[in-house]
Amino acid sequence: MENVWTHTTVLLGEAVDALLGTSDAPVDSVAAPVYVDATFGRGGHSRLILSRLAPHGRLIAFDKDPDALLEAACITDPRFAIRHQGFKDLGELPPASVAGVLLDLGISSPQVDNPARGFSFRFEGPLDMRMDTTRGTSVAQWLAHAEVQQITEVIRDYGEERFAGPIAKAIVARRQARGPLDTTTELAQLVADTVKTREPGQNPATRTFQAFRIFINAELEELQQALDGALKVLQPGGRLVVISFHSLEDRIVKQFIAQHAKEVYDRRAPFAVPKVMQMKALGRIRPSAPEVAANPRARSAIMRVAERTVSGQEGVP
CATH class of the missing domain: 3.40.50.150 (Vaccinia Virus protein VP39)
Known part of the structure; x- marks a missing residue:
C-alpha cells in the first residue's frame, strides 16, 4: 500500500x-x-x-x-x-x-515524513535534502568532498550550532576512516556521539540537519x-x-x-x-x-x- x-x-x-x-x-x-x-x-x-x-x-x-x-x-x-x-x-x-x-x-x-527525501533524522533514508530532486547536489555528495572549515561554517552559520567544529571534524574523520556518510541515521548517530549536551527535548542532530538543508538548497x-x-x-x-x-x-x-x-x-x-x-x-x-x-x-x-x-x-x- x-x-x-x-x-x-x-x-x-x-x-x-x-x-x-x-x-x-x-x-x-x-x-x-x-x-x-x-x-x-x-x-x-x-x-x-x-x-x-x-x-x-x-x-x-x-x-x-x-x-x-x-x-x-x-x-x-x-x-x-x-x-x-x-x-x-x-x-x-x-x-x-x-x-x-x-x-x-x-x-x-510530507517532505519531512518521507524517508526517501532524507530531511529527517527520525527515519532511515538517503542523505539527500534537496527540495528539487531533479537537479543539484545532495548533502551526501557535498559531504563526500567538503573540507572541515567549510562544514564548520555551514553548521555554525545556518544551524547556530555551538559544536559545529567537533561535528565537522567527526564527519571528515569518519569519511577518511570508513568512507562518506550515506544515510540520515548515520549522520544523526555521528552527531549524537559527538554532541554530549543538548537542550531538553531536542535531538542532538536537529541543528546540523537544519544547517545542511538550508545550505544545500541555498x-x-x-x-x-x-x-x-x-x-x-x-x-x-x-x-x-x-x-x-x-x-x-x-x-x-x-x-x-x-x-x-x-x-x-x-x-x-x-x-x-x-x-x-x-x-x-x-x-x-x-x-x-x-x-x-x-x-x-x-x-x-x-x-x-x-x-x-x-x-x-x-x-x-
Missing part, C-alpha cells in the same frame, strides 16, 4: 486574509487581480485563495519540488497555473503586475532574491505575506521590510529629495494556542505582513 504523507497548513486563514485584504490605496488592474503563492507545497493556501478569488482573477504558484507539481496537477481551476521554479524567480513576472505575494517558508510535513540566499522580486512585481497597495519558521529566515524578512519602510536620505546630497518609502509594515502574527496544540509544527511560525506603498506618498494631502 502506498504511503500518504499529510500536511497541515500553518496560519491558513490568517495568511489568506492578510493576502487578500483590502487597502485604501488603489490597486492597478483590480478587474483581474493576480496573486502569487510562491511556495505551493501541498496547496493548502492555494486552494483557499482560489475559493475566495474573483472569477476573473488569477493565481500563479511556484515550487521546485516534483511532488508538489504532482499535487498541483490535481487542481483543474482555469484561474490557476504553477511553475516548476523556486521563489527566487519571482522577479521574472512583469513589474507591478501582482496584487499579493505569499511565501510559506521551510519544508512541508534557502537564505533565495529568500533574499524572492523578497527583492516581490518588491518589483507587487502593485501599489499589493500585499506581501511571509511565514517563517526559524530566526534566520525571520530576521531577513524583518530587516527587508524595515529597510523599505522608511525614507532614505543621501548624506552626500542633504538637500535632495529622499528616496521614498516603498513598503509599509502591517503586522506580525503568531499561531494561536489552539493551532499549536493541534499542530505542534506551528509553534515556531511567525507571519509578517507588509504592503507596497503608492509611490511612497502615504499621508500626502
